[in-house]
Amino acid sequence: MLSYLLRKIALLVPTFIGISICAFAFIRLLPGDPILAMAGQYGVTPERYAELREQFGYNLPIWQQYLTYLGQVLTGDFGVSLGTKRPVATEFATLFPATVELTLAAVLIAVVVGIPAGIFAAVKRGSWFDQATMSVALTGYSMPIFWWGLLLIIFFSGYLGWTPVSGRIGIQHFFRPVTGFMLIDSLLVGRPGAFWSAVSHLILPAVVLATIPLAVIARQTRSAMLEVLGEDYVRTARAKGLSPRRVVGLHAFRNALIPVVTTIGLQMGSLMAGAILTETIFSWPGIGKWMIDSIGKRDYVVVQSGLLLIALVVMVVNLVVDVLYAVINPRIRVAS
Amino acid sequence: MFRKLTFAAALLAATAISGAAGAKTLVYCSEASPAHFDPGPMTGGNDFDASSHTLYNRLVEFKDGTTDVEPALAESWTVSDDGLEITFKLRPGVKFHTQPWFTPTRDFNADDVIFSFERQWKQDNPYYTYLPNLTWDYFGGMDMASALKAIEKVDDLTVKFVLTAPNAPMLANLAMDFAAILSKEYADKLAAEGKKEQLSTQPVGTGPFQLVDYQLDAVIRYAAFPDYWNGKRKIDDLIFAITTDAGVRAQKLKAGECDIMPYPAPADIAGLQADPNLNVMEQEGLNIGYMAYNVTEKPFDDVNVRKALSMAIDKKAIIDAVYQGAGQVAKNLIPPTMWSYNDAVEDDRYDPEGAKKLLADAGVSDLATDLWAMPVSRPYNPNAQRVAEMIQADWAKIGVKANIVSYEWTEYRERGKQKERKGPFQIGWTGDNGDPDNFFGVLFSCAAIGTQNYSVWCNKEFDDLINKAKAASDPAERTRLYEQAQVVFKAEEPALTLAHSKVFMPMRKRVLNYVMSPLGNHRFVNVDVAD
Numbered sequence: 001m002l003s004y005l006l007r008k009i010a011l012l013v014p015t016f017i018g019i020s021i022c023a024f025a026f027i028r029l030l031p032g033d034p035i036l037a038m039a040g041q042y043g044v045t046p047e048r049y050a051e052l053r054e055q056f057g058y059n060l061p062i063w064q065q066y067l068t069y070l071g072q073v074l075t076g077d078f079g080v081s082l083g084t085k086r087p088v089a090t091e092f093a094t095l096f097p098a099t100v101e102l103t104l105a106a107v108l109i110a111v112v113v114g115i116p117a118g119i120f121a122a123v124k125r126g127s128w129f130d131q132a133t134m135s136v137a138l139t140g141y142s143m144p145i146f147w148w149g150l151l152l153i154i155f156f157s158g159y160l161g162w163t164p165v166s167g168r169i170g171i172q173h174f175f176r177p178v179t180g181f182m183l184i185d186s187l188l189v190g191r192p193g194a195f196w197s198a199v200s201h202l203i204l205p206a207v208v209l210a211t212i213p214l215a216v217i218a219r220q221t222r223s224a225m226l227e228v229l230g231e232d233y234v235r236t237a238r239a240k241g242l243s244p245r246r247v248v249g250l251h252a253f254r255n256a257l258i259p260v261v262t263t264i265g266l267q268m269g270s271l272m273a274g275a276i277l278t279e280t281i282f283s284w285p286g287i288g289k290w291m292i293d294s295i296g297k298r299d300y301v302v303v304q305s306g307l308l309l310i311a312l313v314v315m316v317v318n319l320v321v322d323v324l325y326a327v328i329n330p331r332i333r334v335a336s
Numbered sequence: 337m338f339r340k341l342t343f344a345a346a347l348l349a350a351t352a353i354s355g356a357a358g359a360k361t362l363v364y365c366s367e368a369s370p371a372h373f374d375p376g377p378m379t380g381g382n383d384f385d386a387s388s389h390t391l392y393n394r395l396v397e398f399k400d401g402t403t404d405v406e407p408a409l410a411e412s413w414t415v416s417d418d419g420l421e422i423t424f425k426l427r428p429g430v431k432f433h434t435q436p437w438f439t440p441t442r443d444f445n446a447d448d449v450i451f452s453f454e455r456q457w458k459q460d461n462p463y464y465t466y467l468p469n470l471t472w473d474y475f476g477g478m479d480m481a482s483a484l485k486a487i488e489k490v491d492d493l494t495v496k497f498v499l500t501a502p503n504a505p506m507l508a509n510l511a512m513d514f515a516a517i518l519s520k521e522y523a524d525k526l527a528a529e530g531k532k533e534q535l536s537t538q539p540v541g542t543g544p545f546q547l548v549d550y551q552l553d554a555v556i557r558y559a560a561f562p563d564y565w566n567g568k569r570k571i572d573d574l575i576f577a578i579t580t581d582a583g584v585r586a587q588k589l590k591a592g593e594c595d596i597m598p599y600p601a602p603a604d605i606a607g608l609q610a611d612p613n614l615n616v617m618e619q620e621g622l623n624i625g626y627m628a629y630n631v632t633e634k635p636f637d638d639v640n641v642r643k644a645l646s647m648a649i650d651k652k653a654i655i656d657a658v659y660q661g662a663g664q665v666a667k668n669l670i671p672p673t674m675w676s677y678n679d680a681v682e683d684d685r686y687d688p689e690g691a692k693k694l695l696a697d698a699g700v701s702d703l704a705t706d707l708w709a710m711p712v713s714r715p716y717n718p719n720a721q722r723v724a725e726m727i728q729a730d731w732a733k734i735g736v737k738a739n740i741v742s743y744e745w746t747e748y749r750e751r752g753k754q755k756e757r758k759g760p761f762q763i764g765w766t767g768d769n770g771d772p773d774n775f776f777g778v779l780f781s782c783a784a785i786g787t788q789n790y791s792v793w794c795n796k797e798f799d800d801l802i803n804k805a806k807a808a809s810d811p812a813e814r815t816r817l818y819e820q821a822q823v824v825f826k827a828e829e830p831a832l833t834l835a836h837s838k839v840f841m842p843m844r845k846r847v848l849n850y851v852m853s854p855l856g857n858h859r860f861v862n863v864d865v866a867d
Contacts, residue, residue, distance in 0.1 A: 043753075084371045158587050171575055283584060
């Protein structure tokens with residue numbers, strides 16, 4: 001198990017370098033000049049422009065800029081935002097809990113709803129429930145997040161008035177964050193209403209972000225279950241006279257779980273992409289919205305280091321999924 | 337550990353000002369996060385709303401709802417006969433904010449004024465580079481370094497600005513956001529502690545509100561400053577709820593989650609106007625969308641060709657189609673809300689037949705040209721591509737073929753500035769200080785060729801008029817000169833003046849005394865809310 005883990009970790013190094021090159025190159029491939037973008041409507045004189053290019057290091061050959069950057073990153077220095085002048089790593093650390101909270105809530109919804117829906121659809125294959133669930137899942141999978149989010153806001157917040165429009169907690173609840181997780185902080189502060197305010201603010205964005213993963217998980221669970229339900233050992237279990245609940249819940253589901261766990265892990269990437277849109281719509285102060293704002297301002301430093309930090313998070317999550325996978329299915333670690 | 341954290345959090349909550357009984361709270365759904373809270377190096381309107389107008393004051397300020405300059409931290413000023421010295425008498429007894437991070441020991445004085453400018457000007461000032469990669473864009477953009485010779489302390493409450501040349505717009509410059517006055521005592525304390533960068537995150541000003549808390553990208557909380565020199569304001573708690581999406585801002589306003597919001601999406605305006613709980617204020621923006629002819633390029637060097645092309649464009653149709661009620665036809669370079677606007681100037685009439693004839697008389701036939709369209713939506717032109725298409729169609733009617741070109745926004749402006757640029761170029765401007773020189777001088781002076789003078793137009797008569805106006809100190813004389821300059825501009829047609837946009841400000845009916853600023857600022861210093 002240990003050697004499996006070490007091998008997986010060793011694989012992260014070339015991935016990390018590859019991503020750092022991509023993050024570094026992509027922002028430079030975008031049209032636009034960060035110095036001119038920063039300068040506002042008066043622009044800068046050619047002398048000042050040259051001076052600033054030198055100050056920012058943009059006058060150096062591109063490979064040299066990259067190596068300098070990589071060196072800084074390896075010592076934990078992710079640079080300073082061109083706009084706010086704060087260290088990128090500090091901003092990331094401040095905003096990251098909001099994204100984690102939103103993503104975890106979305107994963108929770110996707111799993112709690114998606115897996116049972118997939119199991120029932122498989123068990124009742126061909127029934128109206130199966131067809132309805134899969135049609136809804138297909139719709140959810142194809143849902144444009146931006147449109148879906150606005151629609152939910154207009155209906156639930158605007159028309160019904162059930163949920164707040166945006167933000168993380170009601171404006172009347174003021175306390176300084178301790179952990180950065182609003183659900184925890186609102187409990188810590190111990191004021192009545194704060195926790196529920198935080199929960200009510202979380203519902204809509206979490207539902208929006210959960211929509212696509214939920215659809216994927218439901219469909220994946222269904223197909224994995226169908227495959228397993230046709231296996232010999234399931235037939236044997238049935239022949240032994242086990243109750244259908246035990247057959248499905250214990251024998252089939254455990255084996256069907258393997259590809260489902262992989263799917264959940266693979267959803268991390270799309271959750272991050274979804275978080276960018278969801279956070280923008282719901283004014284959720286997380287790293288997705290931070291990235292979008294920084295791209296708009298051509299804040300090279302935030303975009304490249306932000307990309308890298310997000311990629312790191314996705315890599316670590318995938319590592320954890322791989323390890324979990326090996327725990328669930330011993331064949332994996334033996335085979336690899 | 338848990339108990340300790342709970343206690344700390346409870347303590348913070350107990351010290352919070354929000355939610356106190358009877359406190360008046362105003363929630364403003366702002367459009368973006370501020371970079372930080374030092375208005376000196378910043379350029380964004382949202383940055384200034386969150387810092388300069390709430391936390392700070394300037395020597396002189398723009399009177400609410402106008403571009404007139406009125407006394408603020410300076411009680412009065414005198415200009416020397418030769419126009420080279422402006423002496424300010426400072427207001428006595430002005431207090432700086434007392435904050436957990438700083439307790440002032442003295443009132444505002446001349447040292448604070450000198451510090452606030454020298455940090456942007458003198459490279460040996462310890463604050464010139466106090467943040468990484470700092471650029472003092474407005475101080476540079478307004479040419480302050482070449483306009484100022486020295487700022488001298490006469491006594492604690494008198495400070496003298498010595499100029500290199502007479503400069504009437506200087507007072508308006510000093511009312512701009514970058515000219516906010518900071519506490520030198522606080523800056524010195526931070527420098528001594530090696531924490532200079534805190535000047536931008538833990539602000540100390542003299543303004544109507546003081547910072548309570550900023551949660552990155554989410555909420556900024558301010559409390560009324562009890563010792564404000566002009567008396568404590570009516571709003572106790574001012575909250576900026578940062579909401580970047582315009583559609584979501586409108587939903588928040590309707591749901592009562594905020595009281596007032598800027599920049600509604602055009603599609604939402606009708607719905608907001610129809611809501612019985614809301615008021616929607618509107619005003620012409622201090623801006624101009626225009627199309628610059630390159631007067632050094634043939635055949636645009638001929639004024640008759642420029643006139644003919646302008647006459648062929650149906651401006652009214654463009655405003656109706658593209659601005660959708662949020663704009664008005666511009667006949668002058670400056671908007672009608674600005675002093676010295678010359679209403680007697682006659683706009684080019686829409687006359688395709690006349691245009692055809694004028695072109696023929698000028699000996700131009702089968703003209704084919706590039707026509708530049710901005711790739712982004714700007715306050716002064718929401719959709720330059722669509723405008724270009726409409727101009728293209730109008731010109732086709734008089735036999736002129738236009739090829740629409742566009743580039744990424746910063747690239748677009750750089751290419752536009754090149755003297756050898758081919759084809760008329762769409763662009764625009766938003767005024768910064770309400771002084772006509774900020775339009776005429778910045779955009780069409782001979783000195784602006786290569787920077788903002790996209791027409792490469794250097795007209796001696798026009799240049800003399802605006803230079804004289806810049807140096808004159810008598811407002812009536814300045815008005816007369818600028819009025820004349822507008823006549824010259826229209827006769828020479830270096831650019832087609834297209835539109836001034838309208839700006840909307842929706843708010844709940846409980847918001848009282850809000851006044852829209854022609855400069856596009858959002859100020860809450862005089863605002864009240866109904867209980």
